[in-house]
Amino acid sequence: MAAYSALLVKCCLMPLLFRGGWTLAIGGYGRTTAVLRGMGVFGGLLGLAIFVTKVMTCMIIYIWFRATFPRFRFDQLMDLGGTWMIAMALAKLLFTGVLGRALPLGVCGGGVLSVAA
Numbered sequence: 001m002a003a004y005s006a007l008l009v010k011c012c013l014m015p016l017l018f019r020g021g022w023t024l025a026i027g028g029y030g031r032t033t034a035v036l037r038g039m040g041v042f043g044g045l046l047g048l049a050i051f052v053t054k055v056m057t058c059m060i061i062y063i064w065f066r067a068t069f070p071r072f073r074f075d076q077l078m079d080l081g082g083t084w085m086i087a088m089a090l091a092k093l094l095f096t097g098v099l100g101r102a103l104p105l106g107v108c109g110g111g112v113l114s115v116a117a
Contacts, residue, residue, distance in 0.1 A: 007062060008055075015054035022047035 015021055024031040031050070036043035072080070 007059065011055050011058040011062060014058045015051060019054055022051040024050055 023033055023036065031046070033047075036047045039046065
């Protein structure tokens with residue numbers, strides 16, 4: 001039961017923090033908070049329906065993901081992290097360093113790579 005409670009809390013936080021909460025606005029256009037507030041009670045119910053739809057979509061994706069992929073044992077995760085992930089991270093670091101030195105400064109966009117030049 002605690003796993004489902006945690007699932008509900010995670011799926012309620014996801015729309016609130018990253019998906020616009022109870023609004024359907026893109027770039028300030030659409031059903032913003034001001035538009036929903038102007039609609040009165042219907043706007044509040046519409047905002048609730050939008051939020052519940054976003055939460056249910058998140059829950060469906062979360063459950064679908066958990067059902068699709070196998071669960072790893074602890075020793076499998078340690079093996080995955082120790083042999084594959086560290087090697088991939090070091091290869092990416094080496095590739096980024098070589099790329100930063102090989103390309104002209106303007107191509108990389110400056111930033112962190114300009115310190116190394």
